[in-house]
Amino acid sequence: MKRIPIVKQYVDNIIENIISTEERRNAYIHAYGVAQCCSIIADKRRLDSELAYISGLLHDIYAYFTGSHLCHAQSGADMARVAIKRMNIFSDDEKKIILSAIFYHSHKELIHDKYDEVLKDAETLHAFLNTSSFNLFHIDVPRLNRILGEFEIIVKPIENEMKKGTSVKKAFKRSEFADIAEELAAKNICGERDNNIYMDIIKYYPEASAFDELKNSWCAAFVYHCALRAGIELPIKQPPFKYRFAGVGTWYEWGKDNGFCFHDNEDFIPSRGDIVIYNNIVSPENKPENSPWHDHTGVVLSCESEYLIVAEGNINNQNVSGIIKRKRDGTIGCFIRIPDDYKYNDYNSDYKEYLTTVI
Ligand SMILES: [Fe+2]
Numbered sequence: 001m002k003r004i005p006i007v008k009q010y011v012d013n014i015i016e017n018i019i020s021t022e023e024r025r026n027a028y029i030h031a032y033g034v035a036q037c038c039s040i041i042a043d044k045r046r047l048d049s050e051l052a053y054i055s056g057l058l059h060d061i062y063a064y065f066t067g068s069h070l071c072h073a074q075s076g077a078d079m080a081r082v083a084i085k086r087m088n089i090f091s092d093d094e095k096k097i098i099l100s101a102i103f104y105h106s107h108k109e110l111i112h113d114k115y116d117e118v119l120k121d122a123e124t125l126h127a128f129l130n131t132s133s134f135n136l137f138h139i140d141v142p143r144l145n146r147i148l149g150e151f152e153i154i155v156k157p158i159e160n161e162m163k164k165g166t167s168v169k170k171a172f173k174r175s176e177f178a179d180i181a182e183e184l185a186a187k188n189i190c191g192e193r194d195n196n197i198y199m200d201i202i203k204y205y206p207e208a209s210a211f212d213e214l215k216n217s218w219c220a221a222f223v224y225h226c227a228l229r230a231g232i233e234l235p236i237k238q239p240p241f242k243y244r245f246a247g248v249g250t251w252y253e254w255g256k257d258n259g260f261c262f263h264d265n266e267d268f269i270p271s272r273g274d275i276v277i278y279n280n281i282v283s284p285e286n287k288p289e290n291s292p293w294h295d296h297t298g299v300v301l302s303c304e305s306e307y308l309i310v311a312e313g314n315i316n317n318q319n320v321s322g323i324i325k326r327k328r329d330g331t332i333g334c335f336i337r338i339p340d341d342y343k344y345n346d347y348n349s350d351y352k353e354y355l356t357t358v359i
Contacts, residue, residue: 003089004053010083011057014064027064031057033130037122044150045118051094052118055101058083059119065206070228074235074346077103078244079206081359096355103351108140110347121147170231171341174273177230178311181299182323184226185311189321191218201225201313204236205246214246215319219297221246222313222321223275226299233344239354248294252277255336262335264328270335274300276310276326279333286317294333298324308332 011031018024035056042052061083062076063069077099084090084098101119104112108120124143148155189197193211202214202221214221224245227234237244241253255261255275262268270276278296280287287295298312301323308326315322326332 003087004050004057006087006089007054007057007084010087011061014061018064018067027060029130030060030126031064033126034059034119034122037126037129038118041118041121041125041147042115045114047114047118048097051097052101052115052122055098055115055119056122058098059102059105059123062206066203071233071235071344073106074103074238075204077351078235078237081355082207085359092356092359095359096352099355099359100352107347108143113352125151169233172227172230172232172338173340174230174338177226177232177338178273178299178301180229181223181226181311182301184222185299185313185321185323187321189313191215191314191319202246204228205244216314216317218246219312219314220248220251223251223297223299226311227338232338232342235344238344239346239349239351240357242358248277248297249292251275251297251336252294252334255334260336260338262337264332264335268335270300270303270308270328271337272301273337275336275338276300276308277333277336278326278331281326281331282317298326300335303328 015024015027015031018027035053038052038056039049042049058076058080060072060076062079063072065079066072066075080102081095081099084095090098097115100113101116104110104116105119105123108124111117112120121143124140125147127140128144128148147153184197184201187197189195189201191198191214193199198218202210202218202225204224205214205221207213224234224236234245236246237250238254241250243250245251245254252261255277262274264270276298277294278298279293280295282295296312296314298310301309301311303309306328308328309323310326311321311323313321315324
């Protein structure tokens with residue numbers, strides 16, 4: 001079975017949709033160049049060069065699809081997970097190899113499994129071969145020198161100090177999160193295809209089915225979009241959670257897991273920039289049977305004695321965003337307070353183990 005052409009066709013379709021000619025050309029060079037380096041490195045290490053090539057082809061698809069490099073490795077692994085499941089041409093073990101390599105490829109300062117390392121080395125080698133200015137962060141330099149040694153490429157060793165990382169990541173701020181949510185919610189965005197702001201809110205979900213799946217169910221996607229714009233680093237799906245951040249339940253589980261979840265009582269007063277998770281606020285006749293209690297969410301703008309002012313997407317399932325006054329009663333489940341300067345960290349997650357539950 002010719003598997004590489006099937007994957008190439010999938011990747012080409014994504015790259016062809018990049019609007020800028022220069023970015024499109026760079027994407028082709030990068031995807032195919034890294035794939036070729038993967039293949040050579042895998043051959044040398046007596047690994048499966050086809051699987052390595054495929055991981056190289058797929059490794060940056062999320063960045064090409066969304067135009068954003070933010071958590072593109074982790075989100076890209078989830079995008080590829082859905083895509084290669086639909087291709088139905090890989091065994092579960094092969095899927096794990098491909099997806100794990102994509103997931104970890106940004107962590108070049110760490111050492112992971114054999115195929116994960118092939119992709120990291122391939123991207124590093126390709127950057128070296130493709131540019132005279134060695135467009136590498138300083139942390140890649142020891143890795144590059146190792147690869148040059150392994151392939152007996154004789155060049156003057158690149159010095160550690162030669163290239164310092166220059167990109168400064170924006171830090172998450174709750175106040176900015178609330179400002180963005182307030183501004184967007186006040187636009188009364190309608191969840192339709194012809195609404196560019198809405199399409200921007202749901203752009204993180206790569207599958208063609210995303211629009212229909214999020215129809216009248218985009219409150220959590222609204223929160224995710226505002227959080228990303230406020231500088232948070234969060235992939236669309238984070239191990240160990242089963243669902244993406246487009247679901248209210250994932251915000252709740254993630255908040256609990258990180259110690260960010262609070263209940264409205266004398267020890268905790270909700271404030272601007274908290275995420276509110278509602279408790280059965282949707283009336284039973286409008287809810288599917290056996291649906292969970294956490295059925296809606298929004299971003300708190302202020303707390304005024306018995307009421308909250310909240311910025312929400314899909315207010316009251318009316319497919320529109322807005323700012324609404326909510327009573328602090330039993331319909332309030334809990335709050336997620338993300339600390340300022342929150343840093344995403346998946347260093348301790350075992351992605352391969354996690355894949356056995358979602359693959
Ligand atoms: Fe990448």
